[in-house]
Amino acid sequence: MSDRNSDIGGLPVEELVVKADEAMRDRRKTRAGDSSWVRTWDHFRREWQIYVMLLPTIIWFIVFLYKPMYGLQIAFKDYSIFRGVADSPWVGWEHFKTLFSNDQFLRAVRNTITISFYNLIFGFPAPIILALMFNEIIHATYKRTAQTIVYLPHFISSVIIAGIVITAFSPTAGIINTIIEWLGFDAVYFLTQPEWFRPIFVGTGIWQEAGFGSIVFLAAIAGVNPSLYESAVVDGANRWQMMWKITIPSILPTILIMLIIRIGNIMEVSFELVILLYQPSTYETADVVNTWVYRQGLQSGQYDLAAAAGLFNAVVAFVLVMTANTLSRRFSRTSLW
Amino acid sequence: MVETRQGGAMSGVELDGIVKAYGALQVVHGIDLNVAEKEFVVLVGPSGCGKSTTLRMVAGLEEITEGDLTIDGRRMNRVAPKDRDVAMVFQNYALYPHLNVADNMAFGLRIRKMPKAEIATTIADVAEILGLTPYLDRRPADLSGGQRQRVAMGRAIVRHPKVFLFDEPLSNLDAKLRTQMRAEIKRLHNRLGVTSIYVTHDQVEAMTLADRIVVMNDGRIEQVGTPMELFNNPANTFVAGFLGSPPMNQIKGILTETGARIGNTEIKLHGAINGHAGRDVIVGIRPEHVTLGQTDGTSSLPIELDLVEPLGSEALLHARYGDENMVFKADTNGNITHLAGVAEVHVPAHLVKLFDAETGRALNLGA
Numbered sequence: 239m240s241d242r243n244s245d246i247g248g249l250p251v252e253e254l255v256v257k258a259d260e261a262m263r264d265r266r267k268t269r270a271g272d273s274s275w276v277r278t279w280d281h282f283r284r285e286w287q288i289y290v291m292l293l294p295t296i297i298w299f300i301v302f303l304y305k306p307m308y309g310l311q312i313a314f315k316d317y318s319i320f321r322g323v324a325d326s327p328w329v330g331w332e333h334f335k336t337l338f339s340n341d342q343f344l345r346a347v348r349n350t351i352t353i354s355f356y357n358l359i360f361g362f363p364a365p366i367i368l369a370l371m372f373n374e375i376i377h378a379t380y381k382r383t384a385q386t387i388v389y390l391p392h393f394i395s396s397v398i399i400a401g402i403v404i405t406a407f408s409p410t411a412g413i414i415n416t417i418i419e420w421l422g423f424d425a426v427y428f429l430t431q432p433e434w435f436r437p438i439f440v441g442t443g444i445w446q447e448a449g450f451g452s453i454v455f456l457a458a459i460a461g462v463n464p465s466l467y468e469s470a471v472v473d474g475a476n477r478w479q480m481m482w483k484i485t486i487p488s489i490l491p492t493i494l495i496m497l498i499i500r501i502g503n504i505m506e507v508s509f510e511l512v513i514l515l516y517q518p519s520t521y522e523t524a525d526v527v528n529t530w531v532y533r534q535g536l537q538s539g540q541y542d543l544a545a546a547a548g549l550f551n552a553v554v555a556f557v558l559v560m561t562a563n564t565l566s567r568r569f570s571r572t573s574l575w
Numbered sequence: 576m577v578e579t580r581q582g583g584a585m586s587g588v589e590l591d592g593i594v595k596a597y598g599a600l601q602v603v604h605g606i607d608l609n610v611a612e613k614e615f616v617v618l619v620g621p622s623g624c625g626k627s628t629t630l631r632m633v634a635g636l637e638e639i640t641e642g643d644l645t646i647d648g649r650r651m652n653r654v655a656p657k658d659r660d661v662a663m664v665f666q667n668y669a670l671y672p673h674l675n676v677a678d679n680m681a682f683g684l685r686i687r688k689m690p691k692a693e694i695a696t697t698i699a700d701v702a703e704i705l706g707l708t709p710y711l712d713r714r715p716a717d718l719s720g721g722q723r724q725r726v727a728m729g730r731a732i733v734r735h736p737k738v739f740l741f742d743e744p745l746s747n748l749d750a751k752l753r754t755q756m757r758a759e760i761k762r763l764h765n766r767l768g769v770t771s772i773y774v775t776h777d778q779v780e781a782m783t784l785a786d787r788i789v790v791m792n793d794g795r796i797e798q799v800g801t802p803m804e805l806f807n808n809p810a811n812t813f814v815a816g817f818l819g820s821p822p823m824n825q826i827k828g829i830l831t832e833t834g835a836r837i838g839n840t841e842i843k844l845h846g847a848i849n850g851h852a853g854r855d856v857i858v859g860i861r862p863e864h865v866t867l868g869q870t871d872g873t874s875s876l877p878i879e880l881d882l883v884e885p886l887g888s889e890a891l892l893h894a895r896y897g898d899e900n901m902v903f904k905a906d907t908n909g910n911i912t913h914l915a916g917v918a919e920v921h922v923p924a925h926l927v928k929l930f931d932a933e934t935g936r937a938l939n940l941g942a
Contacts, residue, residue: 252926303882388579468634468663468665469665469730470682471635471636471656472636472656472663473662474657474686475682482669483682487674488672490673
């Protein structure tokens with residue numbers, strides 16, 4: 239009896255016990271795996287409508303953002319339309335060397351960063367200030383009317399916006415120059431002078447987007463617990479103190495999230511508006527990376543060089559958004575992810 | 576140490592014909608109430624009865640439509656909340672989420688430009704009283720519900736106001752913590768002696784905390800009095816049904832020469848009926864006033880026992896008499912088996928309350 243037990247299937251009992259334990263563990267793992275799949279499948283079956291709604295976004299990302307990434311490799315190739323992406327020969331960092339030895343590209347990078355910096359300094363706070371001002375308006379009808387008026391420019395095409403700006407600053411019929419002439423000064427052809435491009439561009443951007451951008455901050459303000467204000471009123475705070483000590487700190491996480499997103503887009507100066515407003519005489523201050531890529535890539539047919547510039551743009555934006563997110567998480571407990 | 580208001584100027588609150596209306600909709604219909612200095616008054620009533628609105632009018636957070644509000648002898652109708660010298664504790668604590676405990680408590684003092692050193696001393700003292708010293712650097716999100724509630728009270732206490740206003744401050748806490756915090760509020764009031772108005776819909780909070788209870792219903796005061804006055808002598812069926820847990824059983828009956836007839840049963844009453852026989856009444860019997868055994872001066876009320884709910888030392892007997900549902904309390908003595916066969920309860924004559932069947936007002940026929 240003991241002999242049979244000690245050697246079942248040619249293995250001693252101790253080894254059999256160990257093997258049985260292992261088999262049990264494997265079975266448990268498989269069961270756990272199964273149940274996780276079952277749970278996922280059950281969840282999918284229960285919530286399939288949500289996944290269907292998500293599908294268009296996923297498809298959009300795949301078609302317009304992930305699939306084109308395949309073409310990014312031409313930044314490292316001597317790309318020929320006839321050979322195609324796959325068969326064009328590799329040239330390593332050649333296009334990047336060309337880019338960084340090209341004065342026009344370096345000027346475009348400088349202009350992009352400068353305009354973005356101005357946008358950040360003046361354009362980013364504008365919707366926040368606007369939202370805080372809207373929040374202080376007590377009269378409901380006046381508030382709604384004012385909001386509608388400032389939201390409107392967002393819904394107007396950039397082409398029309400540019401047309402309005404060009405007309406307004408026109409040296410002959412523009413309202414600005416008319417006022418200047420009324421004041422006894424000579425008319426200025428603003429849009430041909432490099433030093434005026436950035437203020438006009440940044441100002442136009444604020445006019446077009448500040449109102450619409452304020453919606454996010456207004457929503458954040460609406461989410462502030464009203465009893466915080468009531469408590470502050472009883473404590474003796476006036477409206478100014480409530481704005482600084484309650485409203486702004488309460489919407490700070492939203493401000494930081496929007497700032498991180500904005501920093502991520504720092505290399506994405508509004509391409510259409512620059513194209514519509516700049517002229518060769520203002521390239522010195524107006525030509526940005528995207529317009530340079532457009533001219534080189536589409537107009538001069540240097541797709542590989544343009545792809546290298548675009549990749550550079552993306553890498554810089556990626557580094558910036560990662561840095562901003564990390565800093566924000568560390569100092570304010572707020573982050574995008 | 577924290578200063579307490581002692582003697583000196585009266586810091587009572589007087590509401591004289593206070594009305595609140597939103598357009599054509601009147602929600603508070605002329606409240607008259609005097610809260611004496613150092614008194615702890617609880618406004619209690621069901622949701623929507625106007626108790627919070629009344630409190631908010633005292634705080635200055637709602638405009639008073641009609642009537643006069645006086646604090647410390649000064650008319651306050653048009654005075655800004657900050658100048659009323661009141662401090663309020665809100666239902667959801669209203670703590671500033673971006674500030675730590677110390678800064679939350681210091682908020683009102685900084686607004687009032689109190690010197691920094693004085694702020695630090697005051698906060699240290701109050702934190703000590705409330706057991707918040709270890710948490711001064713924490714933000715509200717890192718505190719438990721009870722700790723947040725203490726911070727909210729601390730923020731009110733540091734101001735040394737003439738009047739504390741509490742707007743359902745314990746309703747977000749679980750039952751155990753609520754009991755604990757209730758005792759803390761009572762101790763704090765005894766220690767600080769500040770006039771307090773406390774709003775709650777919880778009659779247990781009202782009974783345990785109040786020097787006087789104000790029972791409100793539908794924008795009106797139903798009755799004002801000490802907890803035991805209201806419990807023993809409710810002015811009407813609403814107060815009788817609101818205070819007490821479970822509430823007073825209210826059964827339709829008719830007065831006879833010797834008592835009140837409920838269905839085929841006569842309940843003997845204490846005192847003379849004085850020729851009111853035949854009058855329709857509501858007979859009020861507190862669940863805890865009945866006994867299971869017959870004693871002198873009790874009347875037997877046959878019941879159909881529906882359900883026994885054991886609570887530990889006592890049990891609730893859910894029963895029916897005719898069409899009426901009733902609840903009674905009985906001692907368990909550690910066992911509920913003897914309650915299963917209960918077929919009648921005995922009602923002591925001197926504890927039965929009578930209310931007019933039409934108006935619901937208390938009747939005192941024998942007095």
